[in-house]
Amino acid sequence: MKRMTHTMRLAAVASATMLVLAACGSEDSSSDTDADAGDDTPTTSNIDLKIGTALPQTGNLAFLGPPEEAGVGYAASLIEAADTGLNLEIVYGDSGDTDNKAYESEIPRLLGEDVAAIIGAASSGTSLQFIDQVVDAGVIQFSPANTSDAFTSYDDKGLYWRTAPSDVLQGDVLGNLIAADGAATLGMIVLNDSYGTGLAKYVTEAFEGAGGEVVAMETYNTGDTSFDSQVSAVLAAKPDAIALITFEEVATILPSLFGEYPAEDLYFVDGNLSNFGKQFPKGSLTGAKGTLPGLSIDSLKAFTTDLNAYAKESGQFPKGLDEFSYAAESFDAVNLIALAALAAGSSDPADIAGKLQEVSGGTGDGEKCTTFADCAAIIADGGTVDYDGISGPITFDEVGDPQDATIGIYQYGDDNTYGAYTG
Template sequence: MSQPEGAADFLTEAPELVIGVVLPETGSLSFLYPPENAGVHLGVEDVRAGGGRVEIVAGDSGTDPDLAVETVNRLLGEGAHAIIGAAASGVSQGIIQTLYESQIAQCAASNTSAAFSTQENAEFFFRTVTTTRADAPVMADNIARSGGTKVAILARGDDWGKSLSEQLTKSLEELNVASEVVVFSQDAVNFQDTAESVGTMGADTVVILAFAEGAQIVRSLLEAGVPPIAMHGGAGMFDVELPSIVSPGSPELLDGFTVYAASGSVAFNERLSEVVGGNVVFGGQAYDCVIVLALASLAAGSTDGPDILAEVQNVTRDGTKCFGYGECAALLAQGVDIDYDGVSGPLDLDEVGDISVGRFGIAQVRNGVLEVLRVQDIDVD
């Protein structure tokens, strides 16, 4: 698109946006760091290619809210105008009050807990991923199609695990599939009792809502005689290394295991895979965090949190459709109201910072390799 007179000045004179990135370089969700971090950097690359001005400062969140708070405070001290992260809902709960008090925009690429939609200190929080209201129907539908009739839901005892297990129970019930939730402590020494409870309840299908401890749970389930084809994992287990972690030397023993998580489009996943070797979970959502923040800052002509938040909804709905930073920025330069559709879906952020259409990658272990079988969109409304 050719730019009208003055458009180049509009872009080059826009304030430089500094984004702080708070992701788990360490901890039980460290496997999410490569795709989310790569998604951020691809977003920055595209913003700069489109004439935008953006810089990144970054730090480790681990899966520790205290560490994340330390990191956020450091990044704010280094001039961050907005934050992307944390990866875990529970860790974001640890930093959200600081960002609320500092009036700093926070975009989460992988926080699916429904709690953020209603809490008062989430005024500056928005996300490019759907809540567990979308995860649950995708999982439930696939489980029902696979012949599941009695489902054991093994749920991590944190905000994410409880939220998703509640939604999954409802979605399964709507499909006339019975289920029972077993909450486990992620700090347990072993998970033999958790695995044995599956046999006690007579379940023919098991859903594992876990992080890194999920590998140990899967091993316990295999020892208890549960076949991988009967196992389904949530986003916290969408790790391309999982088959080798569960069964070193014989990753094919996990063939049939199915896992679900938000991802980008097929085309974006291919681009991301060139960087991270197939690990695409939440990468598209992290990319869209960068693009939305950059477009909102450009539209506002400001890097102040309240100004950015005032434009987040405006640049993602009810305007002229555009599909990349360069295209959307050129329209803004012409005074056109835009509606950015991202690689993670149409976005259409609402007044509480939620989206209604989720894009999911459904993957299965085949010949010892976790492969994305298909990408599926779901409208939670």
Template sequence: MTSLPVGIPVSRRARRGFATVAGVLAAVLVMSGCSVEEPVEERPAPKDLTLTIGALVPESGALEKFGPAVSAAIALAAQDVNDANANLTVNVETRDSGDSSDSTAEEAATELLAARATVIIGGLSNGISKKVIDTITEAGVVEISPANDSPDFSNYDDNQLYWRTSPSCALEGSALGAEMADRVDGSIAILSEDALCGPLLPRAVSETFLRGGGEVIYQESIDEKATDLNDKIAAAVEAKPDAVAIVGSKQAEKIAKAFIAAGYSGDQLFFTGLSLGKRGSGFAADSLTGSIVTHPGLDIETISDFTDRLLEINPSLKDFSYAAESYDAVILASLAALASQKISGEGIASKMQEVSGGSGDGEVALNFADAAKIVLDGRTVDYDGVSGPITLSDNGDPQGAIIGIYQYGSDNVYTRIG
């Protein structure tokens, strides 16, 4: 082949000829097994991160009895993260959240921010969180509550920094409505306390029951502090519903006793939350038999391995309420820090939904060590925690939360049935 001197113009035809030859040579190279390897893009090595988590724990006030289990769960989660050797160290700073009637929580939140906490776990009560949410989120810090159930937080202006591992009470309303639709053939009345969940919970009960083919013939909201409810209760009884949903706690006993006095049996009474408590001690024997109660949270008896580990930290624990949700809050925050490779509120918040399984179609992991390995390998994780699948929505609410179903026996003590 004649070579062309450098600098001499090449005709279009010649260029086409060269292109043809080049194409043939490339084909020969491929057919002979020779190829040009694509450069492999190396992932940067993960950073060594240190995450300071603040804990707002009730060490005094009305919710004090829940504090020890929450503290133990947060400590256990931090221990599991640190033992995993996943390039992440978690330090915990704990402060008393006090009661919603005092200023303890506000002072504690300020102290935790001064301690450079990037994530704060708490508060437990809706009232506590409403006192501190602005202080925390306006500082660019993530707040994760293991117990808040108010629907007010679902659309709160929090810069997407507020999350919770306990469901909105509206989900509990749907669960109660579904139970009533399965068990009641006919009509129901709904009496609900305003302070418990606002209008969303009773609305969810009503809408779910109606979708099941039933009829709501009486619905009324009541003031939890009212001393005279006789007219509203009498109107509900006179409507002659086949069953009644009693949504609330302060007035639940009075309403239930009025229906029992009117001839209603236990299996016609439905309650939300801890309306009467596990033991209906203020009722005549057998009067609550068959009554149904809904309450958020998993069956503690199914997580004995977890509670046994908590007892190693605090052998005096008796009540494990909110422990699983507190543990999962720490794990989610830690995984979000790993996934974002950032120790900042914005960075952690940007990955909270993803690591919970709320987005990204990730691989399921049931503990931090396995979940961290998935993240550090560059893949997407879906952490299903001790409290169950969490699946956070983009407004911070868990969509995979568990609502327990309980039933009172002839001894007026309830047991979990679902």
């Protein structure tokens, strides 16, 4: 079941393919999976699989760490419940960022644990700091959130994969959204790394292609703590709209804009779209918009409800989650790696990588399935699977990029939290 959405209309000029699924396409959550994970599930020969994570427990994307790690843990719990003969162990680690460089000690530690795959990092710039180390060790790197186009052509020996779409699409949607909202000029404050400058490039191309003009683009570096010069320069250009292409530094940038610039003309991206709540005075962000890859939070309601219950009950995050960005992509990453291991009958990274495109539906004529248990049963019966995940159909191309993707558009309310944009 498909439906055309506001997001799809805005992205119609994009060259990338965009598939928007209705809510029914993502509601095969834990309640369905648990029912499938009974004694009738065929078993395979035992496979011991160890997966590491290098997700942001610290650094400028630390707010994404809990939903991503919960997505990993939740998927692992359902894989264990399915009792397919796959014995999965998760070793958690911190990617940090390019300022604190937690990855410098964490990646060697994870590789020393003899993991077959490392899920992470969230930041494209951080992933680029250790991708060579991982693939040179013959280990899969699988990111749920890297969006830089740098990875599409990277020499990764066939070992890098991601469930997040390239910023080519997000940039197109955001640039056209800003133009459609009536802005003729645009200012940007941009993180100076592969993610920030890459996304800014595609926003610029889309906005200028729609007849607009970028009148200011100020950059900063990871670790910077003062942004007064960037804010002053952008405000001096008097743009009709300002796009903030940042990570958590946005929390320091925003107070300098409050009272100086209308909130409804501010635009956020996946790296900083966050529920700020009482962090800022009520109404500070009313009307501001942002983009986020993945199915809408509303369509993922069943999944996020079950994920939050798991996070609390398992003790992984006893207080629960208040962010869900890239949780579904993390959940799907674990399922895809595990299904590829089953399909290969092996925990060897090269064997798993050789099956990832197949189990995603990117090659062959696999049978559609939406839960690990259902897919595992097909494999155990000698079939080929086409896993459609919580985050979307995925469908890897030959370089490990998802071929189908959705970009959601959100808007902040008076409580400084965001919901689906219905304009």
